[in-house]
Amino acid sequence: MSAGSFLFAGRPVPCRDGQSLAAALTEAGERAFRTTPNDQRRGMFCGMGVCQDCLVTVDGIPNRRACMTMSEDGQRVEMQVAYPVLEDIPPATTSPGAARILEPDVAIIGGGAAGLSAAIAARAAGAEVVVLDERKVGGGQYYKQSASHKPLDAQQAEGRDLLARARQSGAEIIGAVEVWGAFDGPLFLADAAGAALIVRPRCAIVATGAYERPRMVPGWTLPGVMTTGAAQTLWRSYRSLPGARVAVCGSGPLNAQVALELAAGGAEVALVGEAARAPWRAPWVALRALTADPGLVLKGLAMMRDLRRRGIPLRHETTLQAVRAQGTELCATFRGSSGVTTEVTVDALCMNDGFEPQNEILRLLGAEMRYDADVGHLRCTRDARMRTSVRSVFAVGDCAGLGGAPAARVEGTIAGRAAAAEAGYGDGYDLFAEERQLARHRRFQSSLWRLHNARPAPAETLARDTILCRCEEITLGDVMDGLQDSPGDLGTLKRATRVGMGRCQGRYCGPVAARLVAERTGKAVEDLSFFAPRVPVKPVSIAAILAAQEALGDGD
Amino acid sequence: MATDVLVIGGGIVGMVTATELARSGAQVTLIDAEINAGSTANAGSLHVQMQSRFMRLYPDQVPAIEASLPTYRAAAQEWERLEAEIGSVELVRKGGLMLAEDAAQLAFLEQKAAREARHGLQVELLDRPALDKIAPWLGPQIIGAELCHNEGKVNPLAANLRLRAAAEALGVTRVRDRITALAVAGRVEAHGVTGTYRADRAVVAASWGAGALLRDHGLTVPTQAEPLHMNITEPCAARIDQLIQHAERSITLKQFRSGQIVIGGGWPARDCGQARVPAVEMGSLLGNVALAARLVPAIAHVRVIRSWAGMNTTIDGASVLGPLPATDRIILAVPGDAGYTLGPLIGKWAAGCVLGTVERERIARFSPSRFAA
Known part of the structure; x- marks a missing residue:
């Protein structure tokens, strides 16, 4: 494995081959990556290209x-200033690759558990398959x-094997591609390192x-506070720890696992704070999970045992109240079931x-x-073959509503075969076994999330100075005042x-604000309650849009 | 519900009308459907010079636009008065540049500038060295431009909020409802989806929705909703002072105080009916942003974070303002092209029509009677 170093704000930072900038910087103890217009510091939060805070x-x-x-x-890396100066931006030195227009039988957006499974199934039926994935790997x-x-x-x-099988299947897997546009057809526009990628599949x-x-x-935007998944990516993908001493909190099985x-990996875990009751205090739900998937329940029990063995305190009914910076460390305040608050001092705080x-x-x-309402998000309406209400468009895995990885794999297999059939490859496969498997996974998921707190915490209980919109630095108080002045809909707010x-296009504040508006107006939450979906689905450079326009010759 | 004056439409025109009337002591109710209002989707260009896009698309409306040029000049000026009254709307008046890439375009601008100067606009032609002093970030193919000093930009989000707050402070009652019919039986009676409203007078400031309301009153006003596409980038350091347009192509480009660059200029979006906002067309997004990238190459690495679409309203190029021929209890107030620019002036005049304070000859050209059956 080759190693090297880059400069961050003039200081050398060691890096390894295949390590993200965020991972190398975190490993070097650099947590603040940019300053906001309000002169606040921000660092890596989501670790998956969504929050746009690690710029x-x-x-x-x-x-x-x-x-x-x-x-x-x-590389020369600098902290991102709030307002980059146009004239200082160098013109592109290396010309991007040539644009590609792909017209496969089946295009799959996302190369995770669901997408890779779909690719394998569709290829097995004989369809030509392209998988687009945001990550390099x-x-x-x-x-x-x-x-x-x-x-x-x-x-x-298991993931390595799935990826290898997908590659061997003959599906074209294109990594490091950002799909930023989706239009009727369907037609997808993507940016592949500056080169335009246009995908017009049959399905x-x-x-x-x-x-x-x-x-x-309050304080959830501080550098060093990150999602649990971001910390997991640091370790699993790059072998970098988020810090020497960490705490993990929220609700759900990912927290204990990470x-x-x-x-x-060598980190000291000061605390795992779980908002839900302990499973032995909800025995009926736990029993239902056990009947649905004894293997996964045992895995959960083993995790609790391992936490005990390692001396990591797992506290149920314990919720994060605030985070504040203390020198280079973070001081996190938790409140337990009895109302007693505890403080832990850590390098990194993970939340999910x-x-x-x-x-x-x-x-x-x-x-x-x-x-x-049980999980607090939208579910995509699908038939048994994962078809959405839009012709030739299928949805699989968690993007259609939380279901977990095992369900995602089965859904992928079903959709892969169904999409291939729709494109003219194979017909009427017997999917009975898959459908039974899926039903079992779904039963397990529903009890699992009843054991945790899948319902979003009510926003009104938050402190008024809690930032709701990370990007625009808008607090809950600002939003409540806005609701007072101009109720109506989310667009008005x-x-x-x-x-x-x-930049994150409302991914964090949007769901909360949508529920606040619904409560205020007494309306049920529905698709229209959320921000209107708009192109681009992720920020996209003007150069990338220009490249797509040149490739399509559209809009001249 | 009964009130002195009913203002139908809560966009820029309706809000200015309502505040002006409330300030004079009238009891005002403003009714807004909150559906696809042009003002809420507007991108804040203050247009004064004739827009090449409009001249190309609606050549038959050019005489009306040209005759309206002094109105546009006055309307841009009106924004200064409005800002002094309601607080910052982030008004910047450093002019608007209309770019030329070849000799033919420059010749067109020269002719256009001469016509505009005759109507009292402050215009000049700039060659490339002169452009480099104020807009060095322009692409190398730009050989010159017309600079119209009267133009500028505002932040419509700020302006709408300030106006809304001003109206509230003055006691204007705001109701969310969609008016479907207007009747005059002694007083004005407006029927909405959720209520009926009675008033001595009504001002119809419902942009593209106005035509349908007036059909029963002997007027065929061809108000057309024209869904248009816009894009906004993440912030960068402020460098672009002017409103940028092109002599031949559809584009407006400007930078807000937030540092964000807004790209628009009349590319079409897809109408999705009254219940939904218009949808973005791929060709418009690609064409509009690609054109911006060619005119201002320095923005290539800036990212677009959002696109949206909103309703522009077209009629015949000129504003429609004044009492209906059939009854002076109903006043129509729909601005002509670039309605947001014209909004404050048209709103002030509409209030003047109710109060009888506006000079009749000043607004005679805009009379609704031109649409009488």
Whole structure:
């Protein structure tokens, strides 16, 4: 494995081959990557290209996401200023590759558990398949692959095998591609390192997964506070620890799992704070989970045992109240069931309070959605073959509503075969076994999330000075005042307060604000309650749009 | 519900009308459907010079536009008064540049500038060295431009909020409802989806929705909703002072105080009916942004973070303002092209029509009677 170093704000930072800038910087103890217009410091938060808070300037090019940009020996990296100066931006030195227009039978957006499974199934039926994945290395957020390390455990090995099978299937897997536009047809526009990629498939399978729901408290935007998944990516994909001493909090099984992984990697885990009751205090739900999937329940019990063995305190009914910076460390305040507060001092604080589906592409294409109050997010309406309400568009995995990786794999297999059949390959496969498997996975998921707190925490209980919109630095108080002045809909609130107007396009504040508006107006939450889906689904450089226009000759 | 004056439409025109009337002591109710209002989607260009896009698309409306040039000049000026009254709307008046890439375009601008100067606009032609002093970031193919000093930009989000707050402070009652019919039986009676409203007078400031309301009153006003596409980038250091347009192509480009660059200029979006906002067309997004990248190459590495679409309203190029021929209890106030620019002036005049303070001859050209059956 080759190693090198790059300059960050003039200081040399060591890096390894295949290590993201965010990972190399975190490992070097650099946590603040940029300053905001309000002169606040921000660092890596989501670790998966969604939150847009880890922006840095790389070799003069501003606003590069450190979590999605690979480190290279000799790079010059600067902290991102709030307002980069146009004249200082160098013209592109290397010309991007040629544009490609692909017209496969089946295009799959997202190369995680669902997408890779779909690719294998569709290829097996004989369809020509293209998989587009944001990351350089596929596998998605569950399998979190590493470019240069051997699998850490069975989960990562399973992902490696799935990825290998997908590659062997003959599907074209294109990594490091950002799909930013989806239009009727369907037609997808993507940016592949400056080159335009235009995909016009006969069928599309959307497998874009989920991102993590944060626990919003005062201080959750401080550098060093990150999602649990971001910390997991640091370790699993890059073998970098988020810090020497960490705490993990929120609700859901990922938190305990990552606490153990980080501890095994050498981190000291000060606390795992779980908002839900202990499972032995909800025995009936636990029993239901046990009947649905005894293997996964045993895995959960083993995790609790391992936490005990390692001396990591797992506290149920314990919620994060606030985070504040204390020198280079973070001081996190938790409140337990008895109302007693505890403080822990850590280098990094990880949070996961459930998941939000990445359904932007589906909503943009007009797929029908229904709000699921139990998990607090939209579910895409699908038939048994994973068809959405939009012709030739399928949805699989967590992007259609939380379901977990095992279900995602089965859904992928079903959709892969169904899409191939629709494109003219194979017909009427017997999917009975898959459908039974899926039913079991879904039963387990529903009890699992009843054991945790899948319902989003009510926003009104938050402190008024809690930042709701990270990008525009809008507090809950600002939003509540905006609601007072201009009730109506989320669009009105957005225009009144700028909530959701920033780079992350409202991914964090949007769901909370949508529920606040619904409560205020007494309306049920539905698809239209959320921000209107808009192109681009991720920020995209003007150069990339120009490249797509040149490739298509459209809009001249 | 009964009130002195009913203002139908809560966009820029309706809000200015309502505040002006409330300030004079009238009891005002403003009713807004909150559906696809042009003002809420507007991108804040203050247009004064004739827009090449409009001249190309609607050549038959050019005489009306040309005759309206002094109105546009006055309207841009009106924004200064409005800002002094309601607080910052982030008004910047450093002019608007209309770019030329070849001799033919420059000749067109020269002719256009001469016509505009005759109507009292402050215009001049700049060659490339002169352009380099104020807009060095322009692409090398730009050989010159017309600079119209009267033009500028505002932040419509700020302006709408300030106006809304001003209206509230003055006691204007705001109701969310969609008016479907207007009747005059002694007083004005407006029927909405959720209520009926009675008033001595009504001002119809409902942009593209106005035509349908007036059909029962002997007027065929061809108000057309024209969904248009816009894009906004992440922030960068402020360098672009002027409103940028092109002599032949559809584009507006400007930078807000937030540092964000807004790209628009009349590319079409897809109408999705009254219940939904218009949808973005791929060709418009690609064409609009690619054109911006060619004109201002320095923005290539800036990222677009959002696109949206909103309703422009077209009629016949000129504003429609004044009492209906059939009854002076109903006043129509729909601005002509670049309605947001014209909004404050048209709103002030509409209030003047109600109060009888506006000079009749000043607004005679805009009379609704030109649409009488």
